Structures are given as structure tokens and as C-alpha cells.
Amino acid sequence: MADDRTDNHNPNIVSDVAEAGGCGLKNLATGATCGLTARHAGPCDFMAPHAVPEALREKGIDLQSDEQ
Numbered sequence: 001m002a003d004d005r006t007d008n009h010n011p012n013i014v015s016d017v018a019e020a021g022g023c024g025l026k027n028l029a030t031g032a033t034c035g036l037t038a039r040h041a042g043p044c045d046f047m048a049p050h051a052v053p054e055a056l057r058e059k060g061i062d063l064q065s066d067e068q
């Protein structure tokens with residue numbers, strides 16, 4: 001477990017998204033958040049934060065498991 005430096009504590013990362021398996025990178029200038037999966041290829045796909053859970057759900061990641 002040498003990779004202990006996760007991005008989860010980085011203020012540029014939305015921890016809820018990152019912990020669920022998403023990229024979670026947040027553009028601090030706009031507040032937009034990446035809706036792609038962790039370690040995705042290519043550039044981030046920044047979108048409004050409220051759109052991220054739906055985008056990730058399409059990729060098989062459920063950010064709100066307590067919401068059916």
C-alpha cells in the first residue's frame with residue numbers, strides 16, 4: 001500500500017465522488033465537477049455538480065446508494 005497519497009483530501013477533489021469511484025476533480029474557478037470515472041482517459045468532463053451523480057450512474061457508479 002505505497003500509494004497512500006490519495007486525492008481524497010485534496011480540496012480540488014469532491015471526496016464523495018472520488019470515494020464512489022469517480023474522478024471527482026473540481027474546477028475551482030467554475031465549481032464544475034468532472035463526471036467521469038476515476039483514472040479516465042483524456043481530459044475531465046466538467047459539468048454542473050448536480051449533473052454528476054446522473055452521469056456517473058450511467059457508468060455504473062451510484063453516488064447516492066441510500067436513494068432508490
Ligand SMILES: [Zn+2]
Pocket residue numbers: 023024025034035036040043044045
Ligand atoms: Zn476527470
